[in-house]
Amino acid sequence: MAPRGLRRCPTDDGVSLFVGTVSTDGVPAGCRGVGAVTNDELKTLTVYVPIATSREVLANIAANKRIALVATYPPDHSTVQVKGRTTGVRLAADAEEALVRARLETFAASLEQIGIPRRVTRAINHWPAFAIDFTIDEIFEQTPGPKAGTPIR
Amino acid sequence: MTRLAELSRCFQGVVPCVVVTSDARGVPNVTYVSQVYYLDDEHVALSCQFFNKTRRNLDENPLAFVEVMEPLTLQTWRLRIRFLRSEKSGPLFDKMALRIEAIASHTGMSGVFRLIAADVFHVESFEKNEGFLTVAPADAAEQVSIDGVRSEVRGLQYISERINRAECLDELLDAVLEALDKYFGFEHTMILLPEDNATRLVTMASRGYGESGVGAEVVMGDGLIGTVAREKRLLCISGLEAEMRYGRTIRRESGAVTPEVPLPGLPDAQSALVIPLTICDRLVGVIAAEDRDPIRFGEWHEAYLEIIANQIALGIDRMLETDPEVEAEIRALSTQDSSVRRTVTYYKNDDCVFIDGEYLIRNVPGRILWKLLRDWKRDGRTEFSNRELRLDPGLGLPPIKDNLESRLILLRRRLDEKCPELRLVPTARGRFALRVEGRVELVER
Numbered sequence: 062m063a064p065r066g067l068r069r070c071p072t073d074d075g076v077s078l079f080v081g082t083v084s085t086d087g088v089p090a091g092c093r094g095v096g097a098v099t100n101d102e103l104k105t106l107t108v109y110v111p112i113a114t115s116r117e118v119l120a121n122i123a124a125n126k127r128i129a130l131v132a133t134y135p136p137d138h139s140t141v142q143v144k145g146r147t148t149g150v151r152l153a154a155d156a157e158e159a160l161v162r163a164r165l166e167t168f169a170a171s172l173e174q175i176g177i178p179r180r181v182t183r184a185i186n187h188w189p190a191f192a193i194d195f196t197i198d199e200i201f202e203q204t205p206g207p208k209a210g211t212p213i214r
Numbered sequence: 215m216t217r218l219a220e221l222s223r224c225f226q227g228v229v230p231c232v233v234v235t236s237d238a239r240g241v242p243n244v245t246y247v248s249q250v251y252y253l254d255d256e257h258v259a260l261s262c263q264f265f266n267k268t269r270r271n272l273d274e275n276p277l278a279f280v281e282v283m284e285p286l287t288l289q290t291w292r293l294r295i296r297f298l299r300s301e302k303s304g305p306l307f308d309k310m311a312l313r314i315e316a317i318a319s320h321t322g323m324s325g326v327f328r329l330i331a332a333d334v335f336h337v338e339s340f341e342k343n344e345g346f347l348t349v350a351p352a353d354a355a356e357q358v359s360i361d362g363v364r365s366e367v368r369g370l371q372y373i374s375e376r377i378n379r380a381e382c383l384d385e386l387l388d389a390v391l392e393a394l395d396k397y398f399g400f401e402h403t404m405i406l407l408p409e410d411n412a413t414r415l416v417t418m419a420s421r422g423y424g425e426s427g428v429g430a431e432v433v434m435g436d437g438l439i440g441t442v443a444r445e446k447r448l449l450c451i452s453g454l455e456a457e458m459r460y461g462r463t464i465r466r467e468s469g470a471v472t473p474e475v476p477l478p479g480l481p482d483a484q485s486a487l488v489i490p491l492t493i494c495d496r497l498v499g500v501i502a503a504e505d506r507d508p509i510r511f512g513e514w515h516e517a518y519l520e521i522i523a524n525q526i527a528l529g530i531d532r533m534l535e536t537d538p539e540v541e542a543e544i545r546a547l548s549t550q551d552s553s554v555r556r557t558v559t560y561y562k563n564d565d566c567v568f569i570d571g572e573y574l575i576r577n578v579p580g581r582i583l584w585k586l587l588r589d590w591k592r593d594g595r596t597e598f599s600n601r602e603l604r605l606d607p608g609l610g611l612p613p614i615k616d617n618l619e620s621r622l623i624l625l626r627r628r629l630d631e632k633c634p635e636l637r638l639v640p641t642a643r644g645r646f647a648l649r650v651e652g653r654v655e656l657v658e659r
Contacts, residue, residue, distance in 0.1 A: 079281075081234035081244035088294070089234040089242055089279040093346070113345030131232075131244040138463040142244060175456065176484070176508070181288050184347045203245065205460060206467025210267050 067213065068204070069141040071097040071106060071132035074164075075171030080110055080193070081129040082121035090117040094130065095187040096164035103197050103214075106130070106143065109153055109161050109190040119191060122147045128195050131203060136174045140203040141213070149194040161187055218255045218337060221282065221291055225252040228285035228453030228508050230460075233260065235271035235278045243267045248460045250282055250293075251310060253334070258295060261310050262331040269333075272297040278335065281343065285453065285508065290343040295335035307332045308447065316441040316449055316488075321461035372397045373522055377529035382640065383619045384626070386533055387419035390501070390526050395421060399510075400487070400503040402480055406432060406439065407499040407530070407620050409577070415443055415500060418624055423480075428627040429575065442488040443500050448516055448523070449488045453508045480504045487511035489519055491527035498527045498534075534619055554635050554652030560584045561659050569633045579625040581609050586648050587636075587656055600644045622646070 071078060071094075078094030096109040108130055110118060122128055126146040133140040153161070169182035200214040224231075227249035235243050245268050251259040258280075262269055272278065276297035283290050301307045311329040318327035376393045380386035387405050394400040402422035406415035417430040435444040442449045451457055483504035491499040501523065503511065559568045566576040567583055575583065582603060589595045600618055604611060611618060626638040637649040 079232045079234075079244050079246075081242035081279075083234075083236040083240050083242045085240070087236055087240065087275050088277055089236050091232060091234040091242075091244060091279050091281060093281075093290075111345070114343055125240050127241050129234075129242040129244045131246065133230075133246055136459070138246075138460055140246065144241065144243075175459070177288070184349050185288065186345055186348050204463060204467055205246075205248075206464040207264065208467055209264060 067103075067141065067200070068202070069132060069134060069139045070099075070103070071108070071130055071141065071143060072099055073132065073134065074167035075136075076132040076134050077168065077171075078108065079131050080108060080115075080118055081131070082118045083125055083127060084121050085124045090121055092118045093185070095185070095190060096161040097130070097132070098160065103143065103200065105148070105194065105196050106145070107192050107194050109157070109164075109187075109192055111186045112152075112189050112191060113186045115191055119150060119193075122150065122193065126195075128193065133203075135171050138205055140205070140209075142201045142203045143197045144199045144201075145195045145197040147193060147195045151192050151194075153188075153190045153192040157190075157192065158188055161190055216342070218252065218258075218340060221284070221340075222252065223286065223509055224282035224284050224291060225250055225258075226285070226452035226509055228456060229283040229288075230456070231283070232281045233268060233278055234280075235268050236275050237271050238274040243271055248457065250280060251306075251332075253306070256337050257298075258293065258335050258337055259301075259306060259310065260333045260335065261314060261329055262300065262333050263314065263327065263329060272333070277338075288347065290346050291340055292343050293340040294338040296338055298334045298336055300331040300333050302331050306334070308445075312441065312445055312447050312449055313451065315445070316438045316451070317457050317461045319435065319441050320437045321458065321464075327461060327464050369397050370518075370521060370525070374525050377525060380529070380533070382643070383530065383533035384623045384640075386529050387623070388421075390529070391419055391421035394501075394503065400505070402483075402505060403501060403503045405499055405501050406443075407617065408434075408443065408497055409617075412497070415439065416624060418499075418620055418627075428631065429624060438486055438488050439500055439502050442490050443497055446490045446492050446495065446497055448490060448520060449486070450511050450516065450519075451486045452484075452511070454484050454486050454504075455482075455508070480506065482506060484508035485510045487519070489523045491523050491530060493527050493531050498530050501526065534615070534617055555655070556633060556635055556652060557655045557657060558583075558587060558633075558636075559657040559659060572632065574632050575625060575628050578609060578611065579621045579628075582621065583625055583629075583636075584658075585609060586638075587654070590648055590650060591654075591656055596648050596650075597641070598646055598648065600646075 079091055080094050081091045083089050092110050092115045094108045094110055097106055099106045128147050129144045131142045165187050169179040172182045173179050202211045202213055203209050230246040230248055231250045233245050233247055247260055253259055278295050280293040281290050310332045314329045373393045376389040380389045391403045394403050404417050404420035407418050408415050413434050415432045417427045420427045432439045434440050485505050485508050487503040489501045557570050565580045567574045567580040629636050635651040639647045639649050641647050
C-alpha cells in the first residue's frame with residue numbers, strides 16, 4: 062500500500078520502472094524493473110528485475126547496497142524516485158509471476174496511450190526475475206519541472 | 215561492429231532516455247531525459263534545463279550510464295559515458311536551445327522552460343541490451359518511411375527543375391509543395407511568407423490538409439514556426455507528441471498560465487520539420503511540414519535540407535522582385551449574374567474586409583481589394599496592372615520589397631475559398647482581371 066499524498070508510486074499500475082546502482086569504484090549501471098510491491102507504505106519495497114538484463118545491477122548491489130528506483134507514468138510524465146539500501150536479493154517465486162505479468166500488462170496499456178502498440182511492449186523480457194528487497198530512506202518528487210528533486214520524505 | 219551513428223533513431227527524442235549518475239558517496243540517482251543528442255561516434259550531449267541532482271553528481275563523479283530506446287522496436291542500448299564540459303553558447307548550444315525554445319513557446323513556457331547548458335560527454339563504450347526483448351525485433355530499417363533508392367542529388371535536381379519552370383510566385387509555391395510531396399514524401403506542408411513589418415507570417419500555400427490554411431497567421435517568435443522564423447534555423451522534431459507532453463508537464467508543474475499556441479495543420483502530428491527560407495540573413499519565408507509518423511523527417515540530413523531550402527528561397531525571392539510587362543490577351547470580363555448577391559464591407563479603421571459578415575482579409579491585401587472593387591463599381595474597370603497598384607499611394611506599399619505578388623496570391627486564394635463570385639484572374643505577367651459574378655454591394659464603415 063502506498064502512503065497518502067504521494068502523486069506517483071512505484072507500485073502504481075502502468076508505471077515505467079528503472080533501477081539505478083553504482084559499483085564500489087563509482088561506475089553507475091541500471092536496468093528496467095518489471096514490477097514493485099510494498100506492504101508498509103513505502104518503508105520497504107520489493108522491485109522485480111528480469112534475470113536477462115540485471116547482471117550488472119546485481120553485481121553492484123552485492124558490494125554497494127545503495128539503490129535508486131524511479132517510477133514514471135508515461136502519459137503524463139508524473140514521476141517519483143525512491144532511494145535506499147538493499148536488504149536482500151532472491152529469485153522471484155513462481156507465485157509472484159502473476160503479479161509481474163499483470164504489471165507488464167498495465168505498463169503496455171499506458172504505453173498504448175502514447176502510441177506504442179501493446180504487442181511491442183509485451184515483447185519486453187520480464188520473467189524469470191530477481192526480487193530485490195530494500196528499505197527506503199528517501200522519496201523525491203521527480204516530475205519534470207522546477208519542483209523536480211524536492212524531498213517528500 | 216555497430217557504430218553509434220547507426221542508433222540514430224534512438225537519439226530522435228521519440229522515447230525518453232534514462233540517465234544514472236552517482237554522487238561521491240556512491241548514492242545512485244536515476245532520471246529521465248527527453249533526448250540524448252548524437253554529436254559523433256564518440257560524443258553525445260544532454261540538455262541541462264534545471265540545476266538538478268544529475269548536474270551536481272556529474273561534478274562529483276563524471277561517469278554516467280544511459281539507456282536509450284529504439285522507438286520502433288523498443289530495443290534498448292546501454293551507453294557508458296564520461297562528462298567532459300558544459301557549453302553555454304556556440305553552435306551546439308544554439309541547436310539544442312532552438313528545439314527547447316520552440317517547444318517552450320508552443321506550450322506557453324517561454325523563459326521558464328529553457329536550456330541552461332549543453333553537457334557534452336565522451337562515449338566510453340556502448341552495447342545492445344541483449345535479452346531485453348523476448349523476440350528479436352524486425353529490422354527497423356525496413357520500416358522507415360523514406361524511399362532509400364532515391365539519391366539526394368536527384369532530389370535536388372527535381373526540386374530545382376520545378377522551381378525554374380514556374381512562371382509566377384503562385385505557381386512556384388504550388389510546385390515546391392508538390393515536389394516535396396512527390397519526391398520527399400512530405401504530404402502535409404505549408405509555406406508562410408513574412409509581412410512587411412516582420413511581426414507575423416502569413417500562410418500563402420498549403421498541401422495535404424482537408425481545408426486550405428491560406429491566410430492563417432503566425433506571430434514571429436510564437437510556437438514552432440514562429441521560433442524558426444525568428445531564429446532562422448532549421449528545426450526537426452521527432453516524437454512531437456512526446457515533446458509536447460513533456461513541455462505540458464513542466465508547464466503544469468510551474469503553474470504557468472500563458473496559453474498554448476495551437477499547432478497549425480494536423481491536430482495529431484507526431485513529427486515536424488520547419489525550414490527557414492533565407493537569403494544571407496534575410497528571412498524570405500518558412501516551409502513547415504508535419505506528419506503522423508513520429509520519425510518521418512529524422513532521416514534527412516539537415517545540411518541537405520538547407521541546400522534545398524536555399525533553392526526555394528532564391529526562387530521565391532526572384533519571383534517577388536521581378537515584374538516584367540509581358541503582353542497577352544486580356545481574357546477576363548465582368549459579368550452580371552443576378553442570382554447571387556454578396557455584400558462586401560470594408561472597415562477603414564483596421565483595413566478589414568468582410569464578405570456577408572464573414573472575415574475575408576485585412577491590411578494591404580484588404581486595401582487592394584477595396585480599390586479594385588471601387589474602381590470596378592465606379593468606372594466599370596476590370597483590368598488592372600501590378601504597376602498601377604505600386605504607384606497608388608493609398609495602398610501603402612513600401613517603395614522597395616513590396617511583396618505585391620505574394621499579397622495578390624493571398625488575396626486571390628482567400629477569394630477562391632470564401633467568395634468565388636469575386637476572382638482575380640492572371641492575364642499576363644504583371645496584369646490581372648477582376649471577374650465579378652452576381653450582384654455585389656459595397657459598404658464602407
